[in-house]
Amino acid sequence: MSDIMSLGFGNTVPVVEHPDTGKPGRGPLARRRRRLTAFRVAVFVVMGVFFFTPILAMFEFTTRGTGLGAPRTLASWRAIFDYPDLITAIQVSLELAAITSAAGLFLLVPTMVWVRLRLPRLQRVIEFLCLLPLTVPAIVLVVGLAPVYAWVTYFFGSSTLTLAFAYVVLVLPYTYRVIDAGLRGIDVQTLSEAARSLGAGWPTVMWRIIAPNIRSALLNAALLSVALVLGEFTIASLLSFQNLQVAINFLGRANAGVSIAVALASLFFAFILLVALSFVGRRRSAPVHEEE
Amino acid sequence: MAAAAQSAAAGSPDISTAVDARPRKGGRRLPLAWLGALPFLAYVGIFLILPTGIVVVGAFVGPKGGVTLENVKTIFQGFVFDSFVKSIELSAASSIIGAVFGALLAYAIVSGHPDSTLRRIVTSACGVLAQFGGVTLAFAFIATIGGEGLITVFFADHGIDIGSNVWLFELPGLTLVYSYFQIPLMVLVFLPALDGIKPQWREATDTLGGTGWHYWRHVAAPILWPSFLGAALLLFANAFSAYATVAALVSQGGIIVPLQIANALTSETGAVDAGLGKALALGMVVIVALVMTGYALLQRKSAKWQR
Structure with a gap:
């Protein structure tokens, strides 16, 4: 414990001569650095083992042959394409992820910017509403959503894509927090006033001033939404829609190997997507939002 | 409409x-x-x-209409009440474990270079894993420590029975499984607080002759404490609300409240008790609301350091 206590924030330990010793690279600062490195390695290794083992186990499980001493096989992975219901469910979940993250941002970002600029009194209300889904768990929401979805089905048909209506609500807290942090980091007032005084309309302010400035927040929010939608089970299952997770769960009873293979693939897909997008978000010169 | x-x-x-x-x-x-x-x-x-x-x-409407307290009274009876107790135990255990280990991991991340590839990969992984509840997670642990799981088989080959067929589907196993999404969530929630810590504060402590202990005791801990506690409360609410993982892991019975709600909604015997389902749901909302209120208060306290 004392080791951890004496740690500083590594990148912040200045590489300068220590006033007491006068020598660089020795003394308390260097020791602090070494302890910090040891601590980081230990944490990453322990956490790595904890988080990788189940994923490794899933992969191992999908490569098992049938019967004792059977050779390793990729039959489970090949069999994915033998289940058309599964393929449909994968497509639907991907579409839901795209719709939800886009719709969530379109609904929330302009509202938040607008409220900041014109309706500061409403800010608390918006925050409360956005964080409310954290207080109303999906399992509770679905109890009340069942009658609402009778109307949704009446107006929009019974497509699984209508789940996006509920999913936008589910992602609100995460989207809100990320966007809020992003907007806090910039001076919305000054930026928009400057743009307006140069003759920009509100859509231009949103798309070409605010959005590029909170680009990484927008990306983060979209990523969280995608990850959440790809993993959603509760609402889809209890409203009797077939999304990816429901299909996997159903298939798990018939063919555990195939369903675990799909589950693993979806996990990898989400992970690769998030890593890739987080690198895109880092390029400062990346062109963003050319739509307007 | x-x-x-x-x-x-x-x-x-x-x-x-x-x-x-x-x-x-x-x-x-x-x-x-x-x-x-x-x-x-x-x-x-x-x-x-x-x-x-x-x-x-x-929750306050009877099966034939009209205002009633019967639904709410049911919450305090036998197995329904037990499920609330179990839910709270599971949420508390997994949120404490998640908060402690998540904070350590977050600190390990923050102490590296802020723009490093490692940080990007780990935070992205946390983003995925924090939402990685549900079916996939249940399957992952069945493939790991279930009856035919990787670790179970490995130990069985060496003559050791880890007995996970019993405890995996009970509170200890569920706590372990929940940690798998609680720890990453803690990282996501706690990272901003750690990022808000200014390096100058440490330097100031050093300049004034303070030790590492002084720094943590009098500078970092008082600033981070509200964020930490708030994050732990958020984790509690997160675990308390989770349904999918247990639904995929435990095929029958209703050991925690969300399973009871699902049972009340989709009872296969046809005796759907809509009133009870809504009363249970209301009970959940009340508990989560209390916890989240605490979270919001703590968040407000810690927010001033994150500007």
Whole structure:
């Protein structure tokens, strides 16, 4: 414990001569650095083992042959394409992820910017509403959503894509927090006033001033939404829609190997997507939002 | 209802025009400014407030209509009450484990270079894993420590029975499984607080002759404590609300409240008890609301250091 206590924030330990010793690279600062490195390695290794083992186990499980001493096989992975219901469910979940993250941002970002600029009194209300889904768990929401979805089905048909209506609500807290942090980091007032005084309309302010400035927040929010939608089970299952997770769960009873293979693939897909997008978000010169 | 639903559906493109309309008209500032928030309010009203209202009101409506307290009274009976106790135990255990290990991991991340590839990969992984509840997670642990799981088989080959077939589906196993998404969530929630710590504070402590202990005891801990506690409460609410993982892991019975709700909603015997389901849902909302209120208060306290 004392080791951890004496740690500083590594990148912040200045590489300068220590006033007491006068020598660089020795003394308390260097020791602090070494302890910090040891601590980081230990944490990453322990956490790595904890988080990788189940994923490794899933992969191992999908490569098992049938019967004792059977050779390793990729039959489970090949069999994915033998289940058309599964393929449909994968497509639907991907579409839901795209719709939800886009719709969530379109609904929330302009509202938040607008409220900041014109309706500061409403800010608390918006925050409360956005964080409310954290207080109303999906399992509770679905109890009340069942009658609402009778109307949704009446107006929009019974497509699984209508789940996006509920999913936008589910992602609100995460989207809100990320966007809020992003907007806090910039001076919305000054930026928009400057743009307006140069003759920009509100859509231009949103798309070409605010959005590029909170680009990484927008990306983060979209990523969280995608990850959440790809993993959603509760609402889809209890409203009797077939999304990816429901299909996997159903298939798990018939063919555990195939369903675990799909589950693993979806996990990898989400992970690769998030890593890739987080690198895109880092390029400062990346062109963003050319739509307007 | 119809018009509202449609305007909510068309909400996205509407916003920019509604927003655009205000300044040109001039004069009537307030009413038109409110239009900008209308699509959002309408949408949330239909898909969040209305369902919540249905639950709250429904909890006090009897099977034949009319106001009753019977549904709510059921919560305090036998197995239903037990499921609340189990839910709270599971949430508390997994949130404490998640908070401690998540904080350590977050600190290990923050102490590296802020733009490093490692940090990007780990935070992205946390983003995925924090949402990685549900079916996939249940399967992952069945493939790991289930009857035919990797670790179970490995130990069985060496003559050791880890007995996970018993405890995996009980509280200890569920706590372990929940840690798998609680720790990453803690990292996501706690990272901003750690990022808010200024390196200058450590340097100031050093300059004033303070030791590492002094720094943590008198500078970092008092600043981080509200964030840590708040994050732990968020984790509690997260675990308490989780349904999918247990649903996929435990095929029958209702050891925790969400399973009881699902049972009440989709009882296969045909005896759907809508009133009980809503009362249970209301009970969950009350508990989560209490926890989240604590979270919000702590968050406000810690927010001033994160500017």
